[in-house]
Amino acid sequence: MAGGNNRRIKELTQKRAVCAMPIAGSYRSIDFALSNMSNSHINKVAVFTQYNAGSLNEHLSSSKWWDFGRKQGGLFVFTPAVTAESSVWYRGTADAIAQNLAFLKNSHEPYVVISSGDCVYKLDYNKVLEYHIEKKADITVVCKDMAPDVNVDRFGTIKMNEECRIEEFEEKPVVAKSNTISCGIYVVRRRQLIEMIEKCAEEDRYDFVKDILIRYKSMKRIYGYKIKEYWSNIASVDDYYKTNMDFLNPEIRNYFFRQYPDIYSKVDDLPPAKYNMGASVRNSLISSGCIVNGKVEDSVIFKKTFIGSNCYIKNSIILNDVYIGDNTHIENCIVESRGTIRANSYHKGENGIEIVVEHNDRYVI
Amino acid sequence: MVKKEMIAMLLAGGQGSRLGVFTSKVAKPAVSFGSKYRIIDFPLSNCINSGVDTVGVLTQYQPLRLNTHIGIGIPWDLDRNIGGVTVLPPYEKSANSEWYTGTANAIYQNLDYMESFNPEYVLILSGDHIYKMDYEVMLDFHKQNGAEVTIAVMPVPMEEAKRFGIMITDKDHKIVDFEEKPENPRSNLASMGIYIFSWNTLKEALLTNAEQPGLDFGKHIIPYCHAQGSPLYAYEFNGYWKDVGTLNSYWEANMELIDLVPEFNLYEEYWKIYTRSEILPPQYLSSDSVVEKSIIGEGSEIYGQVYNSVIGCGVTIGAGTVVRDSIIMNETKICGNCEINKSIIAENVLIEEDVKLGIGEEIEHETDPHIYNHGIVAVGEKSVIPKGITVGKNSVVFGVTSAEDYVNGNLPGGKSLIKAGDKQ
Numbered sequence: 001m002a003g004g005n006n007r008r009i010k011e012l013t014q015k016r017a018v019c020a021m022p023i024a025g026s027y028r029s030i031d032f033a034l035s036n037m038s039n040s041h042i043n044k045v046a047v048f049t050q051y052n053a054g055s056l057n058e059h060l061s062s063s064k065w066w067d068f069g070r071k072q073g074g075l076f077v078f079t080p081a082v083t084a085e086s087s088v089w090y091r092g093t094a095d096a097i098a099q100n101l102a103f104l105k106n107s108h109e110p111y112v113v114i115s116s117g118d119c120v121y122k123l124d125y126n127k128v129l130e131y132h133i134e135k136k137a138d139i140t141v142v143c144k145d146m147a148p149d150v151n152v153d154r155f156g157t158i159k160m161n162e163e164c165r166i167e168e169f170e171e172k173p174v175v176a177k178s179n180t181i182s183c184g185i186y187v188v189r190r191r192q193l194i195e196m197i198e199k200c201a202e203e204d205r206y207d208f209v210k211d212i213l214i215r216y217k218s219m220k221r222i223y224g225y226k227i228k229e230y231w232s233n234i235a236s237v238d239d240y241y242k243t244n245m246d247f248l249n250p251e252i253r254n255y256f257f258r259q260y261p262d263i264y265s266k267v268d269d270l271p272p273a274k275y276n277m278g279a280s281v282r283n284s285l286i287s288s289g290c291i292v293n294g295k296v297e298d299s300v301i302f303k304k305t306f307i308g309s310n311c312y313i314k315n316s317i318i319l320n321d322v323y324i325g326d327n328t329h330i331e332n333c334i335v336e337s338r339g340t341i342r343a344n345s346y347h348k349g350e351n352g353i354e355i356v357v358e359h360n361d362r363y364v365i
Numbered sequence: 366m367v368k369k370e371m372i373a374m375l376l377a378g379g380q381g382s383r384l385g386v387f388t389s390k391v392a393k394p395a396v397s398f399g400s401k402y403r404i405i406d407f408p409l410s411n412c413i414n415s416g417v418d419t420v421g422v423l424t425q426y427q428p429l430r431l432n433t434h435i436g437i438g439i440p441w442d443l444d445r446n447i448g449g450v451t452v453l454p455p456y457e458k459s460a461n462s463e464w465y466t467g468t469a470n471a472i473y474q475n476l477d478y479m480e481s482f483n484p485e486y487v488l489i490l491s492g493d494h495i496y497k498m499d500y501e502v503m504l505d506f507h508k509q510n511g512a513e514v515t516i517a518v519m520p521v522p523m524e525e526a527k528r529f530g531i532m533i534t535d536k537d538h539k540i541v542d543f544e545e546k547p548e549n550p551r552s553n554l555a556s557m558g559i560y561i562f563s564w565n566t567l568k569e570a571l572l573t574n575a576e577q578p579g580l581d582f583g584k585h586i587i588p589y590c591h592a593q594g595s596p597l598y599a600y601e602f603n604g605y606w607k608d609v610g611t612l613n614s615y616w617e618a619n620m621e622l623i624d625l626v627p628e629f630n631l632y633e634e635y636w637k638i639y640t641r642s643e644i645l646p647p648q649y650l651s652s653d654s655v656v657e658k659s660i661i662g663e664g665s666e667i668y669g670q671v672y673n674s675v676i677g678c679g680v681t682i683g684a685g686t687v688v689r690d691s692i693i694m695n696e697t698k699i700c701g702n703c704e705i706n707k708s709i710i711a712e713n714v715l716i717e718e719d720v721k722l723g724i725g726e727e728i729e730h731e732t733d734p735h736i737y738n739h740g741i742v743a744v745g746e747k748s749v750i751p752k753g754i755t756v757g758k759n760s761v762v763f764g765v766t767s768a769e770d771y772v773n774g775n776l777p778g779g780k781s782l783i784k785a786g787d788k789q
Contacts, residue, residue: 024646024647025646025647026645026646026647026663027645064439248649250649253646253649253666256646257646257664262645263645264645265645267440267642267645269440269637269638269639269640269642271399271400271401271631271632271638271660272399272400272401272631272660272661272662272663272676272678273648273660273661273662274623274632274659274660275656275657275658275659275660275661276625276657276658277625277657277658278657279656279657280655281650281654281656282650282651282652282653282654283650283651283652284649284650285647285648285649286647286648286649286650286661287647287648287663288401288647288662288663289632291632300647301647302647
């Protein structure tokens with residue numbers, strides 16, 4: 001599910017779908033779900049996209065990065081299309097599947113894994129599937145206990161009985177009754193899914209969570225599969241910022257980068273990062289293709305960024321291909337990709353994170 | 366019908382023995398260069414950037430690393446339905462079987478491969494130079510002059526000319542004579558080992574000279590073509606070109622990449638160099654790290670200090686360690702409080718705490734001063750250097766070493782410590 005956009009992530013998604021958001025220097029959000037699928041030996045993957053899919057389509061230009069593109073299966077991208085029957089956008093997650101139901105019907109695989117593309121996690125879906133079969137569930141929802149201090153009002157919250165069957169499911173509750181949230185990852189039998197989606201479509205219902213999970217929760221056997229490992233959703237500016245900063249933690253880096261299995265991404269053929277005289281980098285992630293002349297602290301610098309002399313960058317995220325002129329001060333900011341920041345600029349997020357979008361002319365020699 | 370205007374044959378079978386321990390397990394073209402690259406990436410990227418999409422890579426010496434690196438050519442976009450990259454090792458034949466005995470002999474043994482593409486021109490390359498060159502421009506030069514053989518040459522200082530094969534040309538760039546490593550050179554145009562042959566000329570020359578032992582381009586084929594009266598032209602190249610055949614030239618070429626604006630610039634948008642990247646994550650520099658005038662590859666973690674160095678991918682440098690003027694290749698781990706001076710450390714090496722490399726006076730190497738010189742410390746791949754060891758200049762460590770292998774925890778300058786056995 002890679003169609004989404006929402007206003008919580010503000011200017012950052014004017015340019016791209018949430019699931020094409022760059023993560024941890026070298027990746028995009030959708031890489032995590034796609035790599036998990038590839039590593040779980042799922043070889044037929046459909047990506048549903050509609051909002052501003054430019055960056056995403058560019059990223060998915062070849063399926064070889066995730067080792068899809070086999071004779072059996074492959075990577076399929078579905079955007080809304082005008083057909084004899086319909087000429088509407090995807091009106092919801094269930095509608096996206098409904099409009100492409102032929103793909104599901106023509107497949108022969110018994111089970112379907114549904115995952116949102118805006119989450120950062122590692123998961124072997126085969127384990128969820130085993131659990132699903134063992135519980136004789138109709139739908140299994142992957143869920144996670146959030147820390148008590150986390151505001152869960154933008155997630156779906158779940159209450160399970162001692163057998164892990166889901167008893168209550170509330171979407172974006174005003175007052176949450178539990179801090180167990182749905183991770184937006186589901187396992188369901190293919191025929192079951194087709195049946196439910198068809199029913200939904202007949203009734204003009206479009207949303208997978210509201211119109212399937214919540215409506216069917218007493219009738220169908222819906223179970224929760226809890227994960228204890230790292231999982232993070234990036235669909236708000238604060239969460240996006242925090243998720244990236246999490247990678248400054250050596251345990252999280254080790255979990256994602258050094259432990260089996262790997263996360264894959266499109267290879268960009270950039271040269272190694274270069275540090276010139278005067279560079280000073282502390283507690284930061286630097287990606288390939290960067291040239292650093294200034295000072296960087298507690299930040300995540302994405303690919304191909306140029307940081308001029310005497311700059312000071314702190315607690316910030318600089319997205320791909322940004323040029324930062326000399327003597328610039330950037331603190332508590334997210335700098336949008338392909339930006340060009342003039343020399344001697346000053347940006348500081350005073351109350352929370354400031355998003356900097358600057359497109360000045362860039363003179364390249 | 367298959368038809369390719371020009372195909373390339375890339376000679377990648379040589380050992381490159383002057384790189385010492387660095388080519389004892391891998392062929393020279395597979396030796397890493399400039400943090401994330403391998404030497405062969407440069408000619409392969411030149412090929413695809415020049416529109417040459419059919420490349421035969423001739424391998425012989427220690428080909429494993431080279432074969433896995435090339436794979437089916439995905440990083441260079443050389444995974445093609447027709448053409449693409451093909452690895453060509455020597456093979457057994459019904460009548461006789463032999464290794465590749467010379468550069469031209471290797472090409473001769475693969476006449477069938479070339480014939481299958483029905484080419485008009487064949488580009489002969491070697492896999493051990495660092496440069497960016499548009500072979501299409503060279504081909505245009507070849508066609509314009511009606512040449513049958515075009516040899517890429519580059520002007521070198523007169524005093525160095527005696528190390529090279531020298532071409533003597535007339536004012537139209539036509540080669541009138543040539544001499545191999547002359548005492549008194551008559552010209553300063555050195556052959557770069559890059560040739561374009563018109564297919565029929567090459568085929569005829571190879572078939573005629575097939576029986577010549579150790580058939581070589583410089584020694585046999587070029588003189589033969591010249592004697593036959595084929596028009597030979599010299600294509601003058603004035604860009605950056607570096608032979609990295611010795612440890613010192615290899616070290617220097619790496620160090621040139623870290624200049625403020627390097628002469629050989631990897632950061633230009635035009636003419637990208639491609640390589641197989643297995644490691645993707647960004648690099649991490651800790652709160653106590655200092656990095657100046659260096660390049661560092663993906664996924665490395667730096668907790669110490671790095672000055673004037675070229676660091677590969679997936680390298681760990683521990684806290685308190687100071688690295689100066691060194692080359693450290695992929696996946697090597699250097700623990701804390703080490704001191705690394707002017708060293709070349711190969712892939713997958715483990716250096717434990719408190720090790721000091723490149724200490725003391727420069728002493729000539731006891732057995733191989735022509736390989737190990739300029740004060741460089743060489744550490745071969747998968748080596749282990751245990752805690753607290755000091756190693757002098759011009760010395761070599763290769764293999765899993767333990768404290769007992771050193772006298773008083775010290776390996777003096779100019780000595781070799783080579784142990785069989787790989788790191789587990």
